[in-house]
Amino acid sequence: MIVLGIDTSCDDTSLAVLKDRREILSNVVSSQVPLHRLFGGVVPEIASRKHVELVDVVYREAMEQAGLSLSDVDVVAVTQGPGLIGSVLVGLCFAKGLSQASQKPLIGVNHIEAHALSIFLDQEIDFPFLALIVSGGHSVILLFTEPARFSMIGTTRDDAVGEAFDKIAKYLGLGYPGGKVIEDGAKSGRGDSVSFPRPMIDEKNYDFSFSGLKTAFINYVKKNGISDSNRSDILASFQEAACDILAFKTLKAAKDLGIRRIVLGGGVASNGRLREVFFERAETEGISVHVPPSKLCTDNGAMVAVTGHFYASLNRFSPLDIKGYSRMSWKAC
Ligand code: KG4
Ligand code: ZN
Numbered sequence: 001m002i003v004l005g006i007d008t009s010c011d012d013t014s015l016a017v018l019k020d021r022r023e024i025l026s027n028v029v030s031s032q033v034p035l036h037r038l039f040g041g042v043v044p045e046i047a048s049r050k051h052v053e054l055v056d057v058v059y060r061e062a063m064e065q066a067g068l069s070l071s072d073v074d075v076v077a078v079t080q081g082p083g084l085i086g087s088v089l090v091g092l093c094f095a096k097g098l099s100q101a102s103q104k105p106l107i108g109v110n111h112i113e114a115h116a117l118s119i120f121l122d123q124e125i126d127f128p129f130l131a132l133i134v135s136g137g138h139s140v141i142l143l144f145t146e147p148a149r150f151s152m153i154g155t156t157r158d159d160a161v162g163e164a165f166d167k168i169a170k171y172l173g174l175g176y177p178g179g180k181v182i183e184d185g186a187k188s189g190r191g192d193s194v195s196f197p198r199p200m201i202d203e204k205n206y207d208f209s210f211s212g213l214k215t216a217f218i219n220y221v222k223k224n225g226i227s228d229s230n231r232s233d234i235l236a237s238f239q240e241a242a243c244d245i246l247a248f249k250t251l252k253a254a255k256d257l258g259i260r261r262i263v264l265g266g267g268v269a270s271n272g273r274l275r276e277v278f279f280e281r282a283e284t285e286g287i288s289v290h291v292p293p294s295k296l297c298t299d300n301g302a303m304v305a306v307t308g309h310f311y312a313s314l315n316r317f318s319p320l321d322i323k324g325y326s327r328m329s330w331k332a333c
Contacts, residue, residue: 001312002068003075004098005305006055008091009083009111010137011035011042013054016301017066017073021120021309026065027295027302030058037176041166042136048086055094062301070102077308080108080318081325082137088324096320107308108318110328111299113150115265116142117310118303122292129290130259132250134274135266135299136162136177139208139246141253144263147310153253154206161242162268164210168217168238172226182235183271189236191273194220196241198248206253213241243277250278254287263290265303270294 002025005016016027032050036042063069078095081088092108099106116131131142131150139161141154159167162179169178174185197216199209217238226234254262262282268274269291278289296303311317 001074001309002072003077003305003308003312004062004073005301005303005308006076006078006091006095007111007114007299007301007304008051008055008087009079009081010087010299011047012299013051013058014299014301015055015058015062016305017062017068018121018302018305018309021306024121024302025068026062027300028058028062028065029298029300030054033177040170040176042084044084044086047084048090051087051090055090059094070098073098073102073104075105075107075308075312076102077107077109077304077311079111079114079304080322081111081328083111083326085324085326088326092322092324100320105312105317106320106322107311107316108322109304109307109311111304112138112140112142112328114303114307115297116144116150116263117307118265118292118296118300119263119290120306121296121302123290125261125263125290128259129261129263130250130254130257131263131265132246132269133266134161134246134264134268136160136166138266139210141206141250143257143259148314148316153257154208154249156208156210157200158209158211159214161208161210161246162266164214164242165268167214171218172221177267179268179271182239183273186232186236186239186273189232189234191236191240193230193233194237196220196237198241198245201245201248206249208245208249210242210245213238213245239271239273243271243274246274247277247281251281251285251287255285260286261288261290265292265297267298269297
């Protein structure tokens, strides 16, 4: 089965061609980061206009790299939400056009479910599993009981963890996006130098709060200052607090629910320290941790294609009049 996967949910225009479940024939991502960096974050109106300019170019590039034409595609899968609505609609309209022109079925995909299922591009794992999806817009724990069946068991009450990384980097004038810059800046620092709070860690739920951690960081810097001599320690301590909260809550959920497998996904899952903390702690609990390679953690079309593959295998196709959503309910499409 050949699936074309399209994602335009935020600031990356991405199209991929997937053969069966694992063979990525192409996965072209055109990033708008340099454009949005000028504004310190994604500007929705600019993002959607850029998608309009790029979507056809990226489609042609993806087909050329795959060495296929539209008539070879069996299914067109596209992000239906959640995301910036103007951006989502560009990909959705483009996908509907391709589906209509080629008479190939359309599948509307939940972007967060796609982040979770991106692991299947890299390895086979058994259901059930928990997926921690951490990005600039989401910090959520999902329970997958079988393909196309999941429920949300924990989420952030305020900022997403990637948003906290981005806002702190912006505050320090380190540029956008903040995750990688902070990880690099923290490399030579000690994570236990500053004891930042772990909001909600003792509450009897699987929810997060990252706004308080961000504020604690800013207050600490205002009070104590930040310089070349303490920068890496302060950044490492912030990163340690964020990783600690995510690992603690996700492992607690896994133990409480008797789930033995955890999948990490979303841009923040490319953070090396987050991976380390999960691997170290999960091993002692007899829980396995599965993380796709970094380029499949950030937004990409291949994750949409593999999700489309699961749905097509279940004969779950979408009508041509599906809508785009900025928010979506926490269940399968
Ligand atoms: O999944 P993604 O590419 O796009 C969204 O759907 O949001 O995630 C982008 C987010 C940004 O907030 C970025 O700062 C964060 O992922 N990020 C990281 C790292 N790389 C990207 N956060 C921490 N450490 C990283 N290495
Ligand atoms: Zn994403």
